[in-house]
Amino acid sequence: xxxxxxxxxxxxxxxxxQALPLLWRHRRKVAEQFFEIGNASLLMVCILSLFIGGVxxxxxxxxxxxxxxxxxxxxxxxxxVCRQLAPAxxxxxxxxxxxxxxxxxxxxxxxxxxxxxxxxxxxxPTHYLVLPRLVAISIALPxxxxxxxxxxxxxxxxxxxxxxxxxxGFNSFFTNLREVVExxxxxxxxxxxxxxxxxxxxxxxxxxxxxxGGPRGIGRSVTKAVVNSIIMILVLDYFxxxxxxxxxx
Amino acid sequence: xxxxxxxxxxxxxRSLRKSFGDQEVLHGVSFNVEPGEIFVLMGPSGxxxxxxxxxxxxxxxxxxxxxxxxxxxxxxxxxxxxxxMAMVFQSGALLNSLTVGENVGLYLAxxxxxxxxxxxxxxxxxxxxVGLKGAEQKIPGELSGGxxxxxxxxxxxxxxxxxxxxxxxxxELDPLMAITIGExxxxxxxxxxxxxxVVTHDRDLAFGVxxxxxxxxxxxxxxxxxxxxxxxxxxxxxxKFLTADFKPKQEPT
Numbered sequence: 348x349x350x351x352x353x354x355x356x357x358x359x360x361x362x363x364x365q366a367l368p369l370l371w372r373h374r375r376k377v378a379e380q381f382f383e384i385g386n387a388s389l390l391m392v393c394i395l396s397l398f399i400g401g402v403x404x405x406x407x408x409x410x411x412x413x414x415x416x417x418x419x420x421x422x423x424x425x426x427x428v429c430r431q432l433a434p435a436x437x438x439x440x441x442x443x444x445x446x447x448x449x450x451x452x453x454x455x456x457x458x459x460x461x462x463x464x465x466x467x468x469x470x471x472p473t474h475y476l477v478l479p480r481l482v483a484i485s486i487a488l489p490x491x492x493x494x495x496x497x498x499x500x501x502x503x504x505x506x507x508x509x510x511x512x513x514x515x516g517f518n519s520f521f522t523n524l525r526e527v528v529e530x531x532x533x534x535x536x537x538x539x540x541x542x543x544x545x546x547x548x549x550x551x552x553x554x555x556x557x558x559x560g561g562p563r564g565i566g567r568s569v570t571k572a573v574v575n576s577i578i579m580i581l582v583l584d585y586f587x588x589x590x591x592x593x594x595x596x
Numbered sequence: 597x598x599x600x601x602x603x604x605x606x607x608x609x610r611s612l613r614k615s616f617g618d619q620e621v622l623h624g625v626s627f628n629v630e631p632g633e634i635f636v637l638m639g640p641s642g643x644x645x646x647x648x649x650x651x652x653x654x655x656x657x658x659x660x661x662x663x664x665x666x667x668x669x670x671x672x673x674x675x676x677x678x679x680x681m682a683m684v685f686q687s688g689a690l691l692n693s694l695t696v697g698e699n700v701g702l703y704l705a706x707x708x709x710x711x712x713x714x715x716x717x718x719x720x721x722x723x724x725x726v727g728l729k730g731a732e733q734k735i736p737g738e739l740s741g742g743x744x745x746x747x748x749x750x751x752x753x754x755x756x757x758x759x760x761x762x763x764x765x766x767x768e769l770d771p772l773m774a775i776t777i778g779e780x781x782x783x784x785x786x787x788x789x790x791x792x793x794v795v796t797h798d799r800d801l802a803f804g805v806x807x808x809x810x811x812x813x814x815x816x817x818x819x820x821x822x823x824x825x826x827x828x829x830x831x832x833x834x835x836k837f838l839t840a841d842f843k844p845k846q847e848p849t
Contacts, residue, residue, distance in 0.1 A: 372708070456691070464689035467653050468703045468755065469676045475706065 352553075352575075359473065359556075360549045363481050366474045373479045380483035384445050388491055395440055396495035399432050400424060400502030408506065408513035417513070421520040422527025424503035429528060433495040434536040435584050438543035441488055442576035446551035449480055450572035453555025454565040462556070472556065481548040488544035489537045496533065500524060531595065539587050546579040604631040604791040605679055605758045607652060607670075611661035614647060621647050623815040624661065634785055634792040636802040639812035640837060645795040646686070648812070649761050652793060653683045665759065679759060682752035686764040688744035690736040690751070696723070697732030700750045722750040726780060742773040749780055760784070762794040766801050774801060781805050799838060803827070811837070 370377070403424050411420055453476055456462050462472050500521075507515040554572040558564050607629040614622040621644045629635040637645050650656040651663055654671040663670040665679060675681075690699045698705075700722055701715040710718065716732075723731055726746040736744060745765060752760055762781065766774035778801050785792055796802055802809055803823045811818040811826060811834050819829055827838065 452693070459692075460685050460687060460689040461691050463650075463655050464683070464685060464691070466655060467681065467683040468706070468751075470702070470706045 355557075356549055356553050359477065359553050360545070362473045363477050363549070366471070366478045369474055369478065370482060373474070376475075376479035377482050380479050381487050384441070384483055384487040385491070387448075388441060388444055388487075389494065391440060391444065392437055392491045392495050393498045395436060396428070396433055396499040397502035397505075399436060399495075400428055400499035400504075401506040403427055403432065403499075404503040404506035404513065405510065408510060408515075412513055412515075417515055418519070418523055419527070420507055420513070420515055421504070421523030421525075424507075424520075425500055425524035425528040426532060428499035428503065429496045429533050429536045431536075431584075431588070433492055433499050434539040434543065435580060437492055437495050438488065438540060438547065438580045439577055441484070441491070441544070442547045442551075442573055442580065445484060446547045446572050446576045447569045449484075449548070449551040450555040450558075450569045451565055453552055454558030454568040457556060457558040458561055458564060477548075477552040477556075480552055481545065484548040485541060485544045488547075489540045492536055492540040493533075496536065535591050535595070538591065539584065542583055542587055543580050546583055547576045550576045550579055603758060604789050605666050606631050607635075607759065607791065607793070608664040608667075609648070609652070609661070610664070612648070612651060612658050612663065613660040614644075614651065614656065614658055621815050622651075622658075625812070625815070625817050626661075627810055627817055627820050629791055629793055631791055632785070632789045633807040634781065634794060634805050636794045636796060636806035636809045637812055638796055638799070638802045638809055638837075640797060643812045644815040645797075645812055646763055649683070649763050649793065649795050652759075653681060653761055680755050680757045681759045681761070682755045682757040683761040684745065684748045684752050684763065684765055686767055688736070688741075688748040690739075690744055690747055692736050694736075695732060696728070696734045696736065696739070696747050699736070699747060700732075700754055702751065703755050718754060719750075722753045723747075725753065726750045727776070741768045742770070742777075745769065745777060746780070749777075749784075753784065756788060757790050759791045759793070762792065762796075764796055764798075765794065766796065766798045774798065777801075778804050813837070 404420065407423055408420055411417055411423070456476070465472050465475055504517050504520040507513045507520050508517055551572040554568040554575070558568040609625055609627050612622050612625040613620065625648060637648060639645050647656065651658055652670055654676065657671050665675050668675050691702070694702065697716070697719050701719040704710045704715045704718060719732060720729070723729055726749050728743060728746055728750065731747070736747070739747065765777050765781065769777065781792060781794065782805055784790065794801070794805065806823050808820060809823055809826045810820045813833055818831055818834055819826060826834065829835070
């Protein structure tokens, strides 16, 4: 069952890659999907990442201050946010917010024969439905990650500045952050986020396309899309981190 | 694409078998549809009519047997590229995220066959043909069942099909709308000379539009013939299907 699904996922991804030369023809649909993802997620991304940075500072700050390591707090928060927390948690958020919507929309089209109608018109559903969504999410998620990094760092800095146990000013927080966080750390997160976006888009579109059985079937597909996407994100996260760390050495 | 270069196609169904799980729904069905004729597949609900139609348009692949369109397998990509085929689904199957105009012009837009201005003109023309002039900006959710079917017919017309399949075109429609749809099927044939296959359990529609009728029950073809031949059949199942009428039971006094 798992291997069959994985096989189908890879085939769908491969067919979408093969359709990339048709991207210009579908540019309007890519733009529509891109703005939909951005509009639906930007505010939530900002709120979530503000609190991620804040909680991270709150958890680590007092311990580090106690051990005389307060000068490193900006770097710790900066690295953790951009290399791990923001990419993974933003991907989980997007899987729940956008992956579920993709699976529901395509699933509904499958149940109500809209996809059959496309096929009878010799319109390939992979080109018409999957390609624009996959390209849009692959661009949108890394872009959202940049916002998430910036707002996450801001959240960490705000907590450090306002919490009396930590009491580190904005300037010293960001000075240390600039010393520790390098461009390659941000790129590390962006690469992960791009891979997560592909996983979310492929899993969600695949679940949508194979939906059968009416409204209950749509509900099942949405649940599977979100759960499978999150599993894929976490598994990919481990292997990608391992690979990227090796490459950085 | 105009009426002059329309060449209707011949459809051959040979010993077609299809099962879903343990249940075989088509038990070796065979028949031919001649170019340009209206062929009606009639039978009770659950007899395998719609499954058969999905095989002909290439949405399903047979377990055994074959369907040939001008001698080529129906589910092959070559057939779809070579022949223009369209299907009017029972529900209309309009894309709910698009407007009526976008639905009707979808084939032309996606295959980049005409400029946007020309597509608008063709869409307006086809919508007028099915009595929905000016409905371009409506969304499918705003339409009644009959209007959705007429939009689906307009969408099929845009393709200028050589083979057009109708799945229960009059189901859920009032009698007047059913007559309009029947007339539309006939006028489409007159205009385009396309081969038409109509699946229905509506006896009035079947005998009103058909050149030939096939009776299908429990996945078997019982009889193929002209409407007059079918009406004369003495097969008990066919007679039962053709003469069934609702008569309220008398209350005992």
